[in-house]
Amino acid sequence: MSLRIVVCVKYVPDATGDRRFADDLTTDREAVDGLLSELDEYAVEQALRIAEGQRQSGDEAEVTVVTVGPEDATDALRKALSMGADKAVHVEDDDLHGTDVMGTSLVLAKAIEHTGYDLVVCGMASTDGGMGVLPALLAERLAVPQATLLSELSVAEGKVTGRRDGDAATERLQAELPAVISVTDQSGEARYPSFKGIMAAKKKPVETLDLEDLGIEAEEVGLDGAWTVVESATERPARTKGEIVTDDGEGGKRLATFLAERKFV
């Protein structure tokens, strides 16, 4: 039996650029170049490793990457395909502009069901919204187990097992497939696309879907369908650079004096 792995990848504005909000208080996607959210590279990597493991043990596996995002989001899909994913699904619709996490999880869940899945792999959080909740929402909507924030994992005999480092404890988790997992940036370095991979990606299939294809009404998503409203976005005043001294042998002492003046000592 073939293991159907679906990886959710997000196209985000580059975090090293000057990210801003547009006039309607949605993320400005013009100001800064977009890219595949770096934390989703770890999800693609784990999916590829699981698929390779399957194939090595004589089973079949297929890795499909899915994104919900604007036209340019195909860049994120191409990157994942060039890393080695087999095919891609792009959900794109003008009515999606301004969708919150509830709408995004609805659309993604429908797209995943449309694709067919045994295992859904997500990143730990996007690098823009950064909520870190979408995988849990997918598990809820798909009514399957969630094994999230894994820093180490394996899939065998229809089960996923992994290590989750929580605030208070480290836990070992186990869930039967189908399941939704998310992986952290501790799970293993993501591979770079090879030249061959980049060339091959150009020929891999990308299926484009809109809301109608997924049976979703426009009112359920977008700014108007959002369950949350952003009322204001204010740029934080840049921190003012304070006194910078060069150590002449007295640097430690002078720093102690500063700390004492500020009543930290």
Add this chain to the structure above:
Amino acid sequence: MAEVLVYTDHLDGAVRKPTLELLTLARRLGDPVAVVLGPGADAAAPVLAEHGAARVLTADAPEFADYLVAPKVDALQAAYQAVSPVAVLVPSSGEGKEIAARLAVRVGSGLITDAIDVAQGDEGPVATQSVFAAAFTTTSRAAKGTPVITVKPNAAPVEAAPAAGAVEPLDVAFGPLATGTRIVSRSPRESTGRPELTEAAIVVSGGRGLNGAENFALIEALADTLGAAVGASRAAVDADWYPHSHQVGQTGKTVSPQLYIAVGISGAIQHRAGMQTSKTIVAVNKDAEAPIFELADYGVVGDLFDVVPALTDEVRARKG
């Protein structure tokens, strides 16, 4: 009066500080009703009452410890239905956010994560978030349902506000999803004896400049003279010089202490995302051009192996 549901983060009844901060915020919106799941409710209840909980709803079952997240969602949903609150506040841990999200989608409510403040607005509770690596501050509210808001540590002071804190058992029926993900084993994090990173008033962090695990002793010595927590950059964590649980930044912890001391850390955007909202920032770095100095209230350009021991000695001397 309107009631506000507060999810309690505790370990066998020892309530963590962020939950007490949530009670301060909850009192702005109505009467706090705390939910305590798992063993230790008897120990937690008086502490929650002392900080404003009018009622304490408790449930204990093996499912809470044996299965991930979903049983707690069932319980919080039961509390939600029993109380009909005007808002639900949950501490912003990895688990807290997942519980909150699943509750929100079940009850048809808007979800806001990682709030740094919550206040009453004209159209219901308003949450403040710090976004894009703390470059922007946003305010949001729920457009649908009862707002479910997760709140970061240090969002509000802990205040004494004695209330009844009447303990009431909560009936929880677990749904079919509750037992989906089994927690096969759990090893609690060992205490370092130092303050909790996200709760500490002072944090001293070390980066790649430390040049080796053994040199983190310099950071620990400075931290201990100041009563501080120890943090690390991802470069230091990736090199295995310090545990990942101490990483500060986008994929580690967000800290917002009174004082943050960055030692041998360049100040990459992903690191700044986790410490930019600190009250006072101090940096020690041998490169005068390091971006961390742009944020620093005080900086020393120099070799950390000279500056940090001298600083530690001087602080020790001043403290007598």
